[in-house]
Amino acid sequence: MSQTSDIIRGHTETIILSRLLDHDSYGYEINKSIRDLTDGAFEAKEGTLYTAFRRLEQAGYIRSYWGDESSGARRRYYAITDEGRAFYDESCREWQRVKTMIDRLIGTEQA
Amino acid sequence: MSQTSDIIRGHTETIILSRLLDHDSYGYEINKSIRDLTDGAFEAKEGTLYTAFRRLEQAGYIRSYWGDESSGARRRYYAITDEGRAFYDESCREWQRVKTMIDRLIGTEQA
DNA sequence: CAAATTACCTCGCTTGTCAAGGTACTTTTT
DNA sequence: AAAAAGTACCTTGACAAGCGAGGTAATTTG
Numbered sequence: 001m002s003q004t005s006d007i008i009r010g011h012t013e014t015i016i017l018s019r020l021l022d023h024d025s026y027g028y029e030i031n032k033s034i035r036d037l038t039d040g041a042f043e044a045k046e047g048t049l050y051t052a053f054r055r056l057e058q059a060g061y062i063r064s065y066w067g068d069e070s071s072g073a074r075r076r077y078y079a080i081t082d083e084g085r086a087f088y089d090e091s092c093r094e095w096q097r098v099k100t101m102i103d104r105l106i107g108t109e110q111a
Numbered sequence: 112m113s114q115t116s117d118i119i120r121g122h123t124e125t126i127i128l129s130r131l132l133d134h135d136s137y138g139y140e141i142n143k144s145i146r147d148l149t150d151g152a153f154e155a156k157e158g159t160l161y162t163a164f165r166r167l168e169q170a171g172y173i174r175s176y177w178g179d180e181s182s183g184a185r186r187r188y189y190a191i192t193d194e195g196r197a198f199y200d201e202s203c204r205e206w207q208r209v210k211t212m213i214d215r216l217i218g219t220e221q222a
Numbered sequence: 223c224a225a226a227t228t229a230c231c232t233c234g235c236t237t238g239t240c241a242a243g244g245t246a247c248t249t250t251t252t
Numbered sequence: 253a254a255a256a257a258g259t260a261c262c263t264t265g266a267c268a269a270g271c272g273a274g275g276t277a278a279t280t281t282g
Binding site for chain 1: 113114116117118119120122123125126129145148149152153169202203205206209210212213215216217
């Protein structure tokens with residue numbers, strides 16, 4: 001496993017939810033938007049992405065439905081739920097806390 | 112598993128290495144220093160800690176030796192190696208990058 | 223018409239975390 | 253003096269997330 005993948009772990013769900021705040025989206029587009037926003041540095045592997053969708057749906061944080069594409073491949077769209085938004089907010093706060101702690105731990109300002 | 116522990120994952124080794132930058136230390140003390148620096152918020156579970164030591168030693172990032180305690184329980188001390196310092200430096204740079212990326216992804220400044 | 227792209231999915235492996243268990247000695251409390 | 257708490261180490265097995273590798277099926281591009 002790469003160094004990065006362990007660092008992403010724990011953020012995958014939050015990242016996915018963040019992509020759904022404004023509008024419903026589907027796997028391929030979400031993944032593309034993650035890649036674009038990070039200039040290609042991050043990218044959820046497909047296995048990771050789809051298992052995360054299952055988890056999030058099972059937890060009630062997202063809903064899914066098939067889009068009615070008249071052309072092109074079928075798409076499964078995802079929508080964030082109220083519970084999902086609440087979880088997202090809490091995750092963001094958690095991230096802020098953890099960020100501070102890690103900075104304190106590995107930073108140059110040592111005790 | 113808690114939400115937090117998945118976020119810490121990937122930083123455990125860096126955190127341990129950071130505790131060894133100034134002086135050699137041993138498991139119990141390292142753990143205590145992590146707890147103190149984070150006001151009790153973080154704490155490496157023993158299983159996590161000791162498996163991490165094995166990994167780091169196997170990778171050549173730390174060396175270990177038994178302290179010669181005249182009283183009290185025996186202690187296995189750890190010392191960071193040159194390779195360990197290099198890895199630590201790289202991990203810190205990685206952390207800065209990741210921090211920026213995650214902030215960009217889950218932050219309020221969305222694309 | 224082949225290749226690339228869009229778009230979905232599953233299976234099995236690997237790896238790090240952690241609960242739970244253990245050992246052994248010292249210090250503090252009752 | 254016995255019990256409890258603290259210091260200090262360690263291992264084992266289960267679990268969960270990431271991911272490589274495989275698959276399907278349609279459309280678009282060269």
